[in-house]
Amino acid sequence: MCLGVPAEVVAIPDAAAPRARVAIEGVERVVSTDLLLDEPLAVGDWVLVHVGFALARIDAAEAASTLESLRGLAEA
Numbered sequence: 001m002c003l004g005v006p007a008e009v010v011a012i013p014d015a016a017a018p019r020a021r022v023a024i025e026g027v028e029r030v031v032s033t034d035l036l037l038d039e040p041l042a043v044g045d046w047v048l049v050h051v052g053f054a055l056a057r058i059d060a061a062e063a064a065s066t067l068e069s070l071r072g073l074a075e076a
Helices: 060-075
Strands: 005-011 019-024 027-032 046-050 053-058
Touching (some): 005 027, 019 046, 027 046, 027 053, 046 060, 053 060
Antiparallel strands (some): 005 046, 019 027, 046 053
């Protein structure tokens, strides 16, 4: 089983490179966007991240719901 975590795109350092800086609960990381080459990303977009790869673009409501569920698991 895999765990994808919602992350917000906070920067795209080089438009020519398939990378984006994302924030997950305030922690920033650079992830590969190779799997989303057909979907150009912009700052403020939400993506589902797994092992350093942005797997899919998701909407803000889905991201908020998933993050809330993850917080609930952490508290349990």
